[in-house]
Amino acid sequence: MAATLADHLRSLPDQELAALIALRSDLVMPVPGDISALAVRAQSRLSVARALDGLDRFTLEVLDAVRVSRAPDTATTSVEAVLLLTGEGGVDQSRVREALGRLRALSVIYGSDASLHVAAGVDEMCSPYPSGLGRPAADLDADAAALVADAAGLRRTVLAAPPAARAVLDRLAAGPPIGTVSRSALTDPAADSPVGWLVAHHLLVPTADDAVELPREVSLLLRRDVGPLGAMQPEPPTVEAPVREISAVDRAGAGQAMEVVRQTEALAEALAAEPAPILRSGGVGVRELRRLARAVGLTEPIAALLLEVAHAAGLLGESGGETGDVVVLPAAGYDTWRITSLGQRWARLARAWLLMSRLPSLVGQRDDRDRLLPALSADIERVGAPGQRRAILGVLADLPPGTAPTAEDVRTVLVWQAPRRMGRGATSAGYDAAVTEAATLGLTGLGALTSYARSLVAEVAAAEQIDPDSDPLGLTPEPPASAAVEALDALLPAPVDHVLVQADLTVVVPGPPEPALAGELALVADAESASVYRVTADSVRRALDSGYVAADLHALFARRSRTPVPQALAYLIDDVSRRHGGLRVGSAGAYLRGDDEALLAEVLADRRLSMLSLRRLAPTVLITPYAPGRLLAALREAGYSPVPEDATGTAVLTQPRSPRASARPVGPPRRVEDPMTAPRLTTARLAGIVEQLRRGDAATRAARRAPVTVRANGGTAGLSGAQAHTQAMAVLQQALRDKARVWVGYVDAHGATNSRLVRPVSMGAGYLRAEDERTEMLHTFALHRITAAVPEETST
Structure with a gap:
């Protein structure tokens, strides 16, 4: 029977130990040296708090029942005692057993059904008043203990309490069982207070100058209608909410x-x-x-x-x-x-x-x-x-x-x-x-x-929940199409490839546009809402700047519109196109040229462009000391329609390219980790951790029980270094003859002392060659690095 948590963990099968580590993976961050260290970590304040934080209210209430039902002398309880205690409150016993199973899986409680232990650290991290019950009267005051020992006298005293005092009792019985009062209520005999009456009749026990506590036996008496643990909640609260039509x-x-x-x-x-x-x-x-x-x-x-x-x-x-x-x-x-x-x-x-x-x-x-x-x-x-x-x-x-x-x-x-x-x-x-x-x-x-x-x-x-170990080479076929995407696409209107052009030059898209249509609309019209665009002179110029010509725009609207193209839109396209490119901007500080001398004269005389310092270079050429970009912007702001050209005089008509940041890879959906727990461990990692813990635990016990004990610095207790080495060689030679397994203690290349359970194969030329049957690997040890050797039967 496991009396300590370390013994309990040591007795668990590998699968159950791995399941515990999977539930409480913070226990192996980093991996402890042996199972005793694992048990110490499992009972630490932080680890216990993490384990308890993920439990629901009912499971915590069952844990309180385990704490309340413990025997004072052995600090243990039984499953039967817990079921009896919770059964008085009318709780389904199967739900209690399920909660006990969850607590056992987390090793918050451990042991057999007849002897349940609460892990150290649980009492420290939980309320000192389980289920809202105070300490027994015998632990608080002798007069209170005498009162509760007489069950009939206790009931008469409670029934005799004034209404105000009874209200105080009921409030403290619901938990927590402690309260604070003024000092005068406890020290002044003339003070007429409900708390003073309760203290005088030993139903409340002062624990400080301004604090009182309700003994456990009094709380149990007052809870006779709801059960000793109070009102338990085995099911989540019922949500009373309106139900809508799922289609809506x-x-x-x-x-x-x-x-x-x-x-x-x-x-x-x-x-x-x-x-x-x-x-x-x-x-x-x-x-x-x-x-x-x-x-x-x-x-x-x-x-x-x-x-x-x-x-x-x-x-x-x-x-x-x-x-x-x-x-x-x-x-x-x-x-x-x-x-x-x-x-x-x-x-x-x-x-x-x-x-x-x-x-x-x-x-x-x-x-x-x-x-x-x-x-x-x-x-x-x-x-x-x-x-x-x-x-x-x-x-x-x-x-x-x-x-x-x-x-x-x-x-x-x-x-x-x-x-x-x-x-x-x-x-x-x-x-x-x-x-x-x-x-x-x-x-x-x-x-x-x-x-x-x-x-x-x-x-x-x-x-x-996908285990990466199930497909280490990535050979699993692609996952099926997302049901969520298919369901949403079925609800949304089908993408459309047409528009409705109105007489006021608005363009209505009767549904989500196809990607190609959306790109065209973004270029030739300005968005006013999700489905309404408007064609303006600026949007037409933007399309012409990107390489369209008037014929292309007429064909675009004729192809995409299900309604007749308004005459106003055709006039707008032709008017903007006629003016488009009448002026050309190039780089020379920047220059402005055009075939229309009258237009150039108008630009030169335009006071809105005086800040450009334009001057005539030829009848059809003007120049400015400013950059071409500024010249283009100023002319367009003034209402002109210039286009840029390159050094050969060819118009530069390109669709503007939006800047983009470097690609940010987005991986597949990852597991959302609980903030209070360590990351999830794979199956292979869990198996390796369990193996490492078992080997470390066996090595620790072997070193503790063997007649030759390995010191931290590589020596042995009770023997000199030469004597220990000689004895280790003798043990290895005997194991080689018997083909028996032996624990070998050695100093690795980093100077750390390790041990391994192996079966010697050969020994000579300064090296020991031995087989590790668990990993099916052959290891080579330098003889001068071996510090101890213990037969397997000696360490068990």
Whole structure:
């Protein structure tokens, strides 16, 4: 029977020991030397706190039942005693056994059913008053112990308590059993107070000048209607929330998903037109964020959210600006993302939000030093953010489809699922912000989780469970198409390849445009909303500057428009085209030439261009000392339509290329780690750790029990170095003759003392060759480095 946790761990099969390490992987960071060290680490304050933080309310209540039912003399209990204690409260015994199984799997409790032990450190990390019960009266006061020893007298005293005193008893019986009072209530006999009456009748015991405690026996008497452990909660709280039609939920969420994709594209295009500089302290400043929000037509919180999500998805990146400063602009992968389907674009953004360890809701708030927190800064990193979002969506996914709970309902369930974690530094504002962000990104609609978001959450969870060891060479076929993407694409309208041109020169797109159509519209028209564009003189000039001619634009609108092309649009194209290229700009400081002498004379006399210092070089040529770019901009601002040309006189008509940052690789969905636990270990790594622990434990016991004990410096206790070496050689020669296994202690190349269980094969020429049967490897030891040798039967 295991009396200590080390003995219990040592007796576990390899599979169960590996399961424990998988659940509490912080125990092997780094790997301890043996199982005794593993047990010490498992009972440390930090490790115990991590194990308890992941438990739900009912499991913690069962742990309190184990602590309450322990015998005072042996500090142990039994499963039967725990079941009897919880059964008085009407709790299903099968649920109690399940909770005990979870506690055993974590080694929070250990031992046989008849002798359960609580791991050291649990009492220290839990409340000193399990289940809200105080200490026994015998541990508090002799008069109180005498009172509770008389059961009938105790009941009469409780019944005789005044109403105010009875209210105090009921409040303390619900837990915690301690309270603070004024000193006069305890020391002044004339003071007429409920606490003074209870103390005088030994129902409360003073523990300090201003503190009292309710004995455990009194609490048990007062809890006779609800059970000795109080009201237990084996099930999560029921959520009373309206249920929406799932079709309506999906339609609302899909509309928001399409809108958030459009807004992300608009934000990226705004950054391409004018990249946002990175502050020296890191992040995008509040002023730049405000500019971006105004340019895209968003509120600052939503702009911050989309900026963070797009950056996490690899759509935005940092690059050196023209002046050497670092700026944020679209990354190389942004153009590829734009040509995928709407469902794929949304899924990439949603996955990035689920997995990123950043809290966009903190942008614009102030830190401890009263400084504003900028977007994309390291100050808004929170390792618990992915787990927080996963927990929220998990609660929504567990509800019936279409259920729309409030943020407070979600928080109530989360408090039951992890009361220790939620009660430590968790604020409702953070969870409310996550719920709002899920709605903004289209994961929820009308307050309920959409069906495609439910599929996405399941896909991310399944990807987390994939064991890398199952496919070390990467030969597994490509995963199937995302069900979430397919479901969302089915909800969204099919991409269209046509437009409706109106008489007021607006262009209506009756659905999401195809990538080719979207590129053409971005060039020839200005966006006014998600589906409405407007053709202006500037947009026509922009198209002509990119290489279109008037005939191309007429053909484009005739091909794409399902309505007759208005005559006003044809006139606009012809008018802008007629003026386009009438003036040409080149580099010489810069020069301006044209075939129309009257037009050049008009430009030369235009007072709006006086700052260019134009002068006539020839009847058809003007020059300026300023650069061609400034000359072009000034002429266009004044209403002219010049085009640039190269040194040969050929017009330079090219589509402008938006700057791009270097590509930011985005890997497959990774496991969202619990912030309070170490990373997940693979199956092969777990097996190796168990093997290492077993070998280290065997070596420790062999060194402890063997007649020749290896010292840390390579010597042996009780023997000189020469004597120990001689004895080790004799043991090895005997093992070689008997073909027996032997523990060999040796000093490795780094000067560290190690040991290995091997079977000697040969010994000569200054070397021992031996086989390790566990790893099926042949090892070679230099004889002068061997410090001890112990037969296997001696060490067991």
